[in-house]
Every structure is written in C-alpha cells, then in structure tokens.
Amino acid sequence: MPNAKNTFPSPAKKASSEEYDIVIIGSGTGGKLIAWTFASEGQRVAMIERKYVGGSCPNIACLPSKNIIHTAQVASYARRSEEFGIARGSFKLDMSAVRGRKRKMVSSLIDTHLAAYRDSGAELIMGFGRFIGPRTVEVTLNDGTKRQLKGTNVVINTSTHAAIDSIPGLAEAQPLTHIEALELDKVPEHLVVIGGGYVGVELAQAIRRFGSKVSIIDRNGRLLHREDDDVTEAIGGLFQDEGIDPILNARIKRVSGQSGQRVKVTAEQNGVEKTIEGTHILVATGRIPNTKDLGVEVAGVQVTDRGYVKVNERLETTAPGIWAVGEVAGSPQFTHISEDDFHVFHDNVNGGNHVTTGRLVPFCVFTDPEFARVGLSEKEARAKGIPYRLFKVPMAIVLRARALVETRGFLKALVATDSDRILGFMNFGVGAGEVMSAVQIAMMGRLPYISLRDAVLAHPTLVEGLHMLFGSTPSVPSETISAELPVQANA
Ligand SMILES: Cc1cc2nc3c(=O)[nH]c(=O)nc-3n(C[C@H](O)[C@H](O)[C@H](O)COP(=O)(O)OP(=O)(O)OC[C@H]3O[C@@H](n4cnc5c(N)ncnc54)[C@H](O)[C@@H]3O)c2cc1C
Numbered sequence: 204m205p206n207a208k209n210t211f212p213s214p215a216k217k218a219s220s221e222e223y224d225i226v227i228i229g230s231g232t233g234g235k236l237i238a239w240t241f242a243s244e245g246q247r248v249a250m251i252e253r254k255y256v257g258g259s260c261p262n263i264a265c266l267p268s269k270n271i272i273h274t275a276q277v278a279s280y281a282r283r284s285e286e287f288g289i290a291r292g293s294f295k296l297d298m299s300a301v302r303g304r305k306r307k308m309v310s311s312l313i314d315t316h317l318a319a320y321r322d323s324g325a326e327l328i329m330g331f332g333r334f335i336g337p338r339t340v341e342v343t344l345n346d347g348t349k350r351q352l353k354g355t356n357v358v359i360n361t362s363t364h365a366a367i368d369s370i371p372g373l374a375e376a377q378p379l380t381h382i383e384a385l386e387l388d389k390v391p392e393h394l395v396v397i398g399g400g401y402v403g404v405e406l407a408q409a410i411r412r413f414g415s416k417v418s419i420i421d422r423n424g425r426l427l428h429r430e431d432d433d434v435t436e437a438i439g440g441l442f443q444d445e446g447i448d449p450i451l452n453a454r455i456k457r458v459s460g461q462s463g464q465r466v467k468v469t470a471e472q473n474g475v476e477k478t479i480e481g482t483h484i485l486v487a488t489g490r491i492p493n494t495k496d497l498g499v500e501v502a503g504v505q506v507t508d509r510g511y512v513k514v515n516e517r518l519e520t521t522a523p524g525i526w527a528v529g530e531v532a533g534s535p536q537f538t539h540i541s542e543d544d545f546h547v548f549h550d551n552v553n554g555g556n557h558v559t560t561g562r563l564v565p566f567c568v569f570t571d572p573e574f575a576r577v578g579l580s581e582k583e584a585r586a587k588g589i590p591y592r593l594f595k596v597p598m599a600i601v602l603r604a605r606a607l608v609e610t611r612g613f614l615k616a617l618v619a620t621d622s623d624r625i626l627g628f629m630n631f632g633v634g635a636g637e638v639m640s641a642v643q644i645a646m647m648g649r650l651p652y653i654s655l656r657d658a659v660l661a662h663p664t665l666v667e668g669l670h671m672l673f674g675s676t677p678s679v680p681s682e683t684i685s686a687e688l689p690v691q692a693n694a
Pocket residue numbers: 228229230231232233234251252253254255256257258259260263264265266268330331332333360361362363381402493497528529530531535536537538539540541569
C-alpha cells in the first residue's frame with residue numbers, strides 16, 4: 204500500500220477544501236502524538252475530535268478507571284483498618300465525591316491536552332469527521348456548521364466503542380458501559396457485570412469494594428480465560444474472597460427490566476436455566492470499531508469483516524495517503540500500543556520502514572493485586588510448540604510483599620531451554636505492573652535471566668523478588684505442544 208503524497212486528484216472537492224499536511228480523525232493517543240509532534244515540526248495539522256479532548260484514555264478509560272480503582276482500594280483499606288491497628292470509626296462512602304475526585308483529575312488532564320494543542324500549533328476542531336472523498340474529510344462542527352479539510356496525509360484514530368450484544372432485552376435495559384460506570388454517583392445495590400475480561404474484572408472489584416453486591420457473568424469457564432490456568436484460578440480465588448459471585452460457562456438468554464432500577468438476567472449455565480436479579484447491568488463483552496459512519500468507502504479505505512480498518516504492518520490503509528492507528532486499526536487495545544503506532548506512522552511518513560509486527564505487548568490488569576504479563580504465557584508457548592523452563596515462586600517469599608503483608612499471588616517466568624533468554628514473564632501480586640516493566644526492559648536488552656538473578660537490586664523492593672524467582676529451581680513441563688491456537692492477550 205503506497206504512501207502517495209498529493210497524488211490523488213479530487214477536483215470536485217478542491218475548491219472548497221482547506222488544505223493541511225496532516226488531517227487526523229479522532230484524538231486518541233496515537234493521533235494526538237502525531238498532531239503535536241508534526242505541528243511542532245512546522246507542519247499544518249488539523250485534529251478532528253467529536254467529544255473527548257485527548258481520546259478515551261484520560262476521559263473515559265484508563266486514567267479515570269485507575270482513579271476510581273484507587274479510591275476503591277482506599278475504601279478496602281478503611282474496611283481493613285483494624286488490621287493495621289487503626290480503630291475504625293464510622294465509615295460512609297460518598298459516591299458523588301468519588302466521582303468528583305475523578306472529574307477533577309479528568310478536567311486537569313483536558314487542560315494539559317489543550318495546552319499541548321496551543322503550544323504545538325496543531326488545530327483542534329471539535330466536531331464529527333467523515334470522509335467525503337479521497338483524503339478529504341467533512342467535519343460537522345458541534346454548532347452544526349460544516350468544514351471540508353483535505354490532507355496530504357490523513358490518519359484515522361477513531362478507536363472502538365463498547366459492544367452491546369444482541370441479547371433479547373439487553374439494549375432496552377439500557378445497561379451501563381464503562382463510561383456510565385465511571386460516572387456513578389450512587390453505589391449500585393446489586394451490579395451484574397457481563398463479561399470477565401480486563402475491563403469487567405477491574406470494574407467488578409472496584410464497585411464491590413464501594414459496597415455493591417456484584418455478580419459477574421462470563422460465557423467462558425474462567426475469568427480472564429485467555430490466561431494460564433494458575434492466573435485464572437488466582438483471580439477466581441481473589442473474587443471469591445471479596446464476595447464477588449462469578450457465574451461462569453453461562454450463556455445469557457434474555458434480560459428484562461431497566462438498569463438503575465431492577466434487572467433480571469436469564470442465563471443458561473451448564474444446561475440449567477438460572478436467573479440473576481440485580482439493580483444495574485454493566486456490559487464489558489468486547490469492542491466494536493468506530494468505522495460505521497466514517498464514509499470509508501468513498502475514500503477507498505477497506506475494512507475487515509469485523510469493521511476494523513485494513514492496514515498493513517506499516518499502518519497504511521488500502522487508500523494512498525490514508526493511515527490508521529490505535530484500536531480502529533486492529534492494534535492491541537492498549538494506550539501504549541496506540542502510542543507505539545504513532546512512532547510507526549512518524550517513521551514511515553518520513554520515508555522509513557517501521558513495522559508493527561514482532562513488538563512486545565506488555566499489559567497490566569489493575570485489579571488489587573494486579574496481574575501483569577509480557578511475552579509468552581505457558582498456553583501460548585505450548586500452542587506454538589516452544590519449549591521452556593518454568594520458574595515460579597509465591598509472592599510470600601518476596602520480602603517487600605511480606606513487609607506490606609500483601610502476599611497473595613506469584614511470579615512466573617518462561618526461559619528458553621537452549622539459551623538463558625526470557626520468553627515471558629507474569630506476576631499476580633502487589634505492584635505487578637512495575638515488576639513486569641523491569642523484566643520487559645531486560646527482555647528488550649536481551650539480558651539473560653541470570654543477569655536479573657545476580658543483579659544488585661535495592662532491598663526491600665518488589666523487583667527484588669526477581670532474585671528469588673530466577674534463583675529458584677526451574678521445572679521443564681513435559682508437554683510443550685498442544686493443538687490450541689496462539690492468542691494475543693486482550694487483542
Ligand atoms: C474501561 C477501560 C479501561 C482501560 N484501561 C486501560 C489501561 O489501564 N491501560 C491501557 O493501556 N489501556 C486501557 N484501555 C484501552 C485504552 O483506553 C485504549 O486502547 C487507548 O485509549 C487507545 O485508544 P485509541 O488511540 O485507539 O483511541 P481513543 O483514545 O479511544 O480515541 C479515539 C477518539 O476518536 C474520537 N472519534 C471517534 N470517531 C470520530 C469521528 N468520526 N470524528 C471525530 N472524532 C471521532 C472519539 O471521540 C475518541 O476521542 C482501557 C479501555 C477501557 C474501555
């Protein structure tokens with residue numbers, strides 16, 4: 204897919220189009236980095252955003268969810284205060300104040316974004332963008348007026364939205380998605396979460412900790428079902444201890460009632476019909492790409508059968524001069540990947556050849572404790588027939604975890620059998636995301652595992668647990684080949 208520069212004629216549109224070097228539709232992470240970087244370099248850049256300055260991450264996804272999750276952790280500490288020798292007085296949760304704290308953070312992030320647009324010179328246009336021709340976008344501004352923009356290059360960064368499955372009664376029940384769940388001003392009496400992926404488990408735990416009764420329904424036999432069995436068992440055990448009711452292997456047949464009042468979810472579990480009654484429903488069952496109203500056809504941009512923009516490994520679409528970054532391009536659904544897509548675009552538009560294939564995709568599930576992984580899981584290694592040595596230790600031998608008395612979980616690493624290369628690392632435990640990042644950096648530098656085992660690491664940090672992990676005796680699982688297909692976590 205070539206990257207043509209100003210070679211696509213559209214004479215009909217030319218007279219009324221405003222010309223830009225780069226036009227971006229959607230101000231997600233990749234898009235905004237493109238806008239600020241290229242505008243700072245002197246290019247004429249227009250960013251079209253329908254609603255969320257800065258995209259999902261600071262407004263309705265990563266950062267507000269982590270803000271709420273942190274407050275939920277404080278609520279959990281408050282409940283456990285006697286364990287710390289702090290006598291508990293009366294304890295009352297004010298959900299509208301929880302929301303207020305989150306809103307304050309979001310609004311300060313928006314200010315930071317607006318300053319970056321001002322400082323870089325990128326033009327932020329608030330409105331809905333859709334293609335009306337090759338590299339030509341019509342923006343319906345929020346006041347109803349229209350503008351027509353043409354870019355030498357156009358970038359699609361419109362992302363995805365929460366899917367609401369076509370289960371009878373579900374859409375009519377007006378379920379919460381993550382957007383409304385992060386805006387609750389009252390604790391639900393009984394929240395029914397549909398979907399046990401990372402969004403579902405993070406929000407289920409947080410809302411439970413605010414005092415709601417929570418049930419979580421998943422069609423698979425385990426929460427976070429793509430992960431190794433010891434991980435899914437550990438998450439299951441955590442949820443059980445927190446009083447969250449998992450309803451697994453369950454196919455939802457119908458829903459009745461209204462979320463926010465009373466809802467009834469009828470599901471078939473292992474051949475038996477079961478009814479779950481609650482007050483609210485939260486759907487977290489997957490994502491749908493935002494391409495439906497984008498007019499991609501008139502721009503020559505093809506989409507996959509699931510509606511994602513078709514791109515090659517350089518993030519070029521099927522239309523010359525049009526690119527896609529972030530979730531809408533089918534990239535793994537993380538902010539750091541949308542950010543990496545920015546680097547791919549930046550290098551390629553400047554004549555380089557930067558590809559998306561083969562990149563490490565770390566991720567962290569922000570339950571408490573966290574689960575984080577980089578590189579291969581055991582399931583993936585087996586599916587690919589890659590032999591490995593398995594290192595695994597409980598968090599209880601990590602001295603920092605002991606000091607915190609937060610000893611739930613384990614550390615696990617896969618190391619090649621024919622070299623000391625680390626193939627994968629995962630941690631379910633306090634501070635897992637930070638420990639995983641340390642191992643990732645070692646993997647990026649191709650350090651053998653013994654470098655971590657023998658490194659001088661500050662005591663007592665959680666990263667010091669890597670001494671215990673890589674100093675332990677590995678096992679070599681006999682069965683390394685299975686018929687399972689490799690899976691990309693959360694992709
Ligand atoms: C609840 C939740 C928690 C998450 N937590 C994490 C996390 O902890 N860590 C992590 O790495 N990832 C997390 N993610 C995923 C992460 O939010 C996304 O992967 C990330 O924001 C990158 O998205 P993006 O760049 O593709 O686009 P987005 O950031 O989603 O931005 C796309 C933008 O395009 C705009 N838009 C869409 N269509 C149009 C149009 N036609 N015209 C104009 N504008 C348009 C939208 O309004 C939106 O602002 C989470 C997601 C959810 C839902």
